[in-house]
Amino acid sequence: MELWHTHLLREKIDQDSLLVQGNRACALGALDAGVRFFAGYPITPSSEIMETLARELPLVGGVFLQMEDEIASICACIGASLTGEVALTATSGPGFSLMQEALGYAVISEAPLVVVNVMRMGPSTGRPTTPSQGDVMQARWGTHGDHPAIVLAASNVADMYRLTMAAVRFAQRFRTPVTLLADEVVGHMRESFSPELAGRYRLTSGDFDFTETYIHPEMVREVHPHQLGALRHPHVTGLIHDETGFPTNDPKKSEQFLYELHDKVVHHRDELCLYDIKNEGRGRVCILAYGSCARSARAALRLAEQEGLPVEVLHLYTLFPLPVEIVQKVARRVEFMLIPELNLGQYAREVRKMAENWTTVVSMGKVDGTLIAPQEILERVEELVGKYESI
Amino acid sequence: MEPFHAEPNYIIEEAPVFSSGHNACPGCGEALAVRYVLNSMGPKTVAVIPPSCIAIISGPQPYSSMRIPVYQTTLEASAASAAGIRRALVRQGKDDVNVLVIAGDGGTYDIGFQALSGAAERNEDMVYVCLDNEGYMNTGAQKSSSTPYLAYTTSTPGGKPNDKKDIAEIMAAHRVPYVATATVGYPEDLARKVAKAKEMRGLRFIVVLTPCLDGWGVPDDGAVRVSRLAVQTGFFPLYEVEEGERYAINVGPTPGWPVERYLETQRRYRHLTADQVAAIQAHVDHKWSLLHARAKVECVPMFQGAEI
Numbered sequence: 229m230e231l232w233h234t235h236l237l238r239e240k241i242d243q244d245s246l247l248v249q250g251n252r253a254c255a256l257g258a259l260d261a262g263v264r265f266f267a268g269y270p271i272t273p274s275s276e277i278m279e280t281l282a283r284e285l286p287l288v289g290g291v292f293l294q295m296e297d298e299i300a301s302i303c304a305c306i307g308a309s310l311t312g313e314v315a316l317t318a319t320s321g322p323g324f325s326l327m328q329e330a331l332g333y334a335v336i337s338e339a340p341l342v343v344v345n346v347m348r349m350g351p352s353t354g355r356p357t358t359p360s361q362g363d364v365m366q367a368r369w370g371t372h373g374d375h376p377a378i379v380l381a382a383s384n385v386a387d388m389y390r391l392t393m394a395a396v397r398f399a400q401r402f403r404t405p406v407t408l409l410a411d412e413v414v415g416h417m418r419e420s421f422s423p424e425l426a427g428r429y430r431l432t433s434g435d436f437d438f439t440e441t442y443i444h445p446e447m448v449r450e451v452h453p454h455q456l457g458a459l460r461h462p463h464v465t466g467l468i469h470d471e472t473g474f475p476t477n478d479p480k481k482s483e484q485f486l487y488e489l490h491d492k493v494v495h496h497r498d499e500l501c502l503y504d505i506k507n508e509g510r511g512r513v514c515i516l517a518y519g520s521c522a523r524s525a526r527a528a529l530r531l532a533e534q535e536g537l538p539v540e541v542l543h544l545y546t547l548f549p550l551p552v553e554i555v556q557k558v559a560r561r562v563e564f565m566l567i568p569e570l571n572l573g574q575y576a577r578e579v580r581k582m583a584e585n586w587t588t589v590v591s592m593g594k595v596d597g598t599l600i601a602p603q604e605i606l607e608r609v610e611e612l613v614g615k616y617e618s619i
Numbered sequence: 620m621e622p623f624h625a626e627p628n629y630i631i632e633e634a635p636v637f638s639s640g641h642n643a644c645p646g647c648g649e650a651l652a653v654r655y656v657l658n659s660m661g662p663k664t665v666a667v668i669p670p671s672c673i674a675i676i677s678g679p680q681p682y683s684s685m686r687i688p689v690y691q692t693t694l695e696a697s698a699a700s701a702a703g704i705r706r707a708l709v710r711q712g713k714d715d716v717n718v719l720v721i722a723g724d725g726g727t728y729d730i731g732f733q734a735l736s737g738a739a740e741r742n743e744d745m746v747y748v749c750l751d752n753e754g755y756m757n758t759g760a761q762k763s764s765s766t767p768y769l770a771y772t773t774s775t776p777g778g779k780p781n782d783k784k785d786i787a788e789i790m791a792a793h794r795v796p797y798v799a800t801a802t803v804g805y806p807e808d809l810a811r812k813v814a815k816a817k818e819m820r821g822l823r824f825i826v827v828l829t830p831c832l833d834g835w836g837v838p839d840d841g842a843v844r845v846s847r848l849a850v851q852t853g854f855f856p857l858y859e860v861e862e863g864e865r866y867a868i869n870v871g872p873t874p875g876w877p878v879e880r881y882l883e884t885q886r887r888y889r890h891l892t893a894d895q896v897a898a899i900q901a902h903v904d905h906k907w908s909l910l911h912a913r914a915k916v917e918c919v920p921m922f923q924g925a926e927i
Binding site: 271279283292297298326352353 | 725728755761773776
């Protein structure tokens with residue numbers, strides 16, 4: 229197994245532990261997953277991903293390109309992707325906005341690539357050095373037209389490493405861009421974690437495992453079959469196309485194509501939706517959280533246990549496709565779902581769609597640029613439980 | 620070429636637009652440039668500023684260091700934003716307001732170039748000042764396409780393999796009314812060029828070399844010295860171009876001063892080998908010869924009209 233973590237293990241400070249910055253961990257995850265192409269543009273708070281890869285990629289025969297803007301960055305990645313590379317770019321809010329058109333191009337041309345968005349407060353220039361989760365719905369619906377989206381959310385430095393690997397693998401397997409969301413705190417924090425990696429994330433189909441077959445160098449160099457397999461002269465287009473790769477205006481074929489794009493992701497939710505549950509089955513309140521808020525949620529769980537409050541935590545690593553099965557499973561057994569997030573309730577609305585038949589979904593948004601403290605979550609839980617008992 | 624200084628006795632007339640207490644690093648070369656640019660433009664000016672160190676210097680609300688309206692636009696759109704402001708002001712009959720863009724080199728050479736080229740082609744009526752510190756210094760010193768050959772940045776850890784874009788020549792090729800280079804080590808030259816540009820119409824472009832203490836690896840008191848060395852060694856020539864063809868060189872290099880004198884003042888060049896320094900010297904010499912040729916060019920008609 230160590231073979232697949234060569235870049236990460238170089239960061240060891242002693243026998244058992246590592247100390248890595250989140251953005252650096254993301255770059256190391258990309259290297260260990262076999263990413264050998266990066267094109268990007270400097271932007272706070274994601275620049276360290278680029279700086280790490282500027283040093284490391286040439287040492288392993290990879291390509292590092294600094295482009296003139298974010299549009300060029302993602303387009304270079306698509307170009308590389310069409311040759312069979314799996315490419316990665318990293319940015320933050322304003323750059324992610326500029327990338328949206330090309331992101332749609334990557335979806336329709338089925339180009340595997342990973343976009344890391346280390347979120348900062350928006351809209352526009354916003355507050356570049358404060359954490360936010362304001363880009364969640366942009367990651368889902370930012371580019372125009374009906375399209376699938378695979379969106380992961382990292383909550384700590386270990387996630388930055390492992391979810392980058394997962395994002396690479398998902399991009400390869402489903403031939404579509406994958407967005408990894410982090411926020412400023414996750415990107416900039418330094419923390420230690422165990423290099424022991426397997427089995428930490430769960431899927432409804434079982435444990436998610438980083439084994440040799442999972443991150444296999446041959447897998448990340450698969451040639452794009454849609455174009456190259458179909459004809460001797462591949463044709464790649466952003467127009468609606470049929471199985472030959474050439475454009476079509478045929479209504480039937482157009483509809484079929486869009487359904488295929490959509491279904492290839494949504495019909496594989498059991499392979500894509502990574503999550504973790506703490507205190508499973510013992511909560512009247514479920515704190516559903518992702519990203520840095522999930523850390524607060526886990527800390528709030530410990531506080532709640534001290535007070536004897538019935539709380540469980542559903543930590544989502546995959547935001548899209550919507551993890552319908554697990555959210556509904558939990559919703560059936562809890563009275564409240566509390567969703568702390570650093571936006572005005574973007575994901576709470578998604579959860580409401582999935583869960584409101586069975587439980588009361590309570591949004592807890594915060595947009596002042598500070599993190600949600602565990603105590604704040606605890607107070608909300610106390611309020612909810614108290615409210616229930618008084619009825 | 621003999622050393623000379625075109626107008627050493629120019630008197631700078633400053634209007635109190637830029638105030639002290641701004642947010643720049645102590646000793647910042649760029650803050651000095653902002654002072655001479657704003658104070659020469661005067662109070663009847665609207666400033667358009669994309670994300671950059673200049674946006675930081677202009678200050679967080681409500682503590683603006685600039686006593687004029689400031690529009691902080693998006694990184695890719697300075698020239699387009701300024702064009703909108705100018706055209707609307709003209710429609711409202713406010714022809715006497717100056718529209719000034721102050722952008723960094725990333726926002727000019729790289730991501731803002733499309734908007735700038737479009738504005739130049741339409742000859743939009745604005746003064747566009749690029750404060751060029753040769754990299755993305757505000758995000759931690761990554762390279763831009765203005766970073767010179769072989770300079771270290773955090774995204775070119777082995778030294779930048781490509782040459783700096785020659786933005787003055789690119790803008791001159793758009794045949795805009797006025798293009799000039801300037802630097803903070805020659806404040807009277809900088810202020811004169813801004814004052815001159817202010818009186819003209821159409822797109823006027825000034826690129827100002829502004830040493831970045833942290834990004835270049837220069838001591839706190841070194842910005843002016845390094846800036847003057849850039850000119851005196853011929854690394855950064857000071858010149859003007861009108862209508863894309865009338866060249867005037869303003870300050871001559873000091874004879875016999877090798878470019879090494881400039882390079883050795885900065886941490887970003889300390890990895891250079893003797894061969895690399897020689898390569899940079901050869902490059903600087905070559906660019907000087909090209910500039911000279913352009914400054915002295917005699918027009919020979921291509922088509923005499925005699926025989927078709």
